[in-house]
Amino acid sequence: MTRRLMLLDTASLYFRAYFGVPDSVRAPDGTPVNAVRGLLDFIARLVLDHRPDDLVACMDEDWRPAWRVELIPTYKAHRVAEEAADGPDTEVVPDTLSPQVPVIEDVLDALGIARVGAPGYEADDVIGTLTDRATGPVDIVTGDRDLFQLIDDARGVRVLYPVKGMATLAAFDEAALRAKYGVDGPGYADLALLRGDPSDGLPGVPGIGEKTAARLLERHGDLAGILAALDAPGRSAFTPAQRKRLTEARPYLAVAPRVVRVARDVPLPEHDAALPAAPRAPEALDALNARWGLGGSLTRLLTALQR
Template sequence: MTESKEETLLLVDGMALMFRAYYASAVTGYIRRTKAGLPTNAVYGFMRYFLDAVEKFGPTHVACCWDLGSKTFRTAQYPAYKGNRSEAPDDLIPQFSVIREVMDSLGVPNISSEGYEADDCIGTLAAQFSREMNVVVLTGDHDMLQLVNERTSIAIMKKGYGNYFVYTPQSLFEERQLTPAQIIDVKGLMGDPSDNYPGVRGIGEKTALKLVQEYENVEGILANLDKLSKGIRTKIETDLEMLHLSRDLASIRCDIALECDLRSCRWELNHSVVVAKFEELEMKSVCSWMGVQAL
């Protein structure tokens, strides 16, 4: 694996990788399975994405974060939150626990917290550990861009393996003319159809970006309502409560209670454990990707 000049923590958005890995292969109509019939296409794809990122970013430490059920503080605030999501495919459901077992075999802690999402676990760990090392977040979720700072980069996965756009404060501003905190303000205004919260009805991304860029944040916009066109002002005043709620739903929590010892995150493979796990899953090729000799 590539060696890093300084310590780096790779925080893996397990949910994002798992769904991406499943659908990338399921779309072909072929589902990889063990001889016993256990579907493993998401496991196999997950490992391809994960190991490519390990090689690319050369972390000294790794942790993987997960959702823990569909009920969170966000659904308590807004019951329709993510209410438009369909159930996971039958072939994916048994792979949830298998992928976590695989990460265990690699010595990678699986982190989750009751009532919170993987995003909140990632935000909390990034805030905690970026004080002492660089942090790279591996995800496909652009909501994570609010976590960018001088010590935390967000690696957004693009189509195919090994394709990333790595966001820093500089590259985020160059692409969107936004600071990380302004990502939340934009989401509060325009909402998020994928998470099923509306923001201000009638305000789309283009208008939201323009408003935030001109007035800095939601507070700045509200302080200058008299300068807005009548149509925009009326929309905001009509949906003011939903604007504040949507912004809160979009905000990743960075201060939740988590138990994660940095020493347990050190990237060190126990070859015999790794080999045993991938032989059990009939994936000897994965061992060769890691330079681990199969039995």
């Protein structure tokens, strides 16, 4: 039987839950648990609406891998906390979100929902690797457009992208991706590195915006085709301004693909991706529920899993 796999870009989703659920949602001791409860409710809806057989919460073991920073030093640099300047990078996270992350991890573990990360890699890389390993259809749930590069109709890989907080999801397949950006899945990575992305500290090619990048990719196929045309003698395929900008950006274009494209060969720990029908550690889950007041959010997820 073909099994449907759902992969959660967990940090992306709990950030959205944090900002989408009021911080008046609190534990009995007054500690905010809005991200915890919002994420549990979101997973419950995903399970009920999309009926995955397997589900993995993919984690950022390293949100800013050194090997990416070595290639592009500005990569996510604006997100580094000032106090981390002389030590390991610490991501800027709202004060009331940071304490909720270990609670999320403990609740997922007690439920028996697989939680997978790998040292030196981001959740995107875990998702890329698990997608490549999958033998059936894959739903990737993320608020990060970088993962559009994994969309593949032939393999049944699509992205479910929250468009209004956590309430509305847009399903992106190849047709939706082409309609919005003019590229296919692999082409999205080339589009992103040409256009740049301030939220990730990717400079892009100055003067090459999204529409120009899409036209160049349509004309030349991919980044390699653009660079080959740039080097080709004879009639120019570029305006003088485009040729100048692309030529000046050659050092960036030489390293950007490795930074922007997700890894697909990450060594991952053994895990059981099967969606649990009942909690793996019910006593631990009861204790977490009592401590953090997870209430209806936990009940709704348990009901969804039983169904």
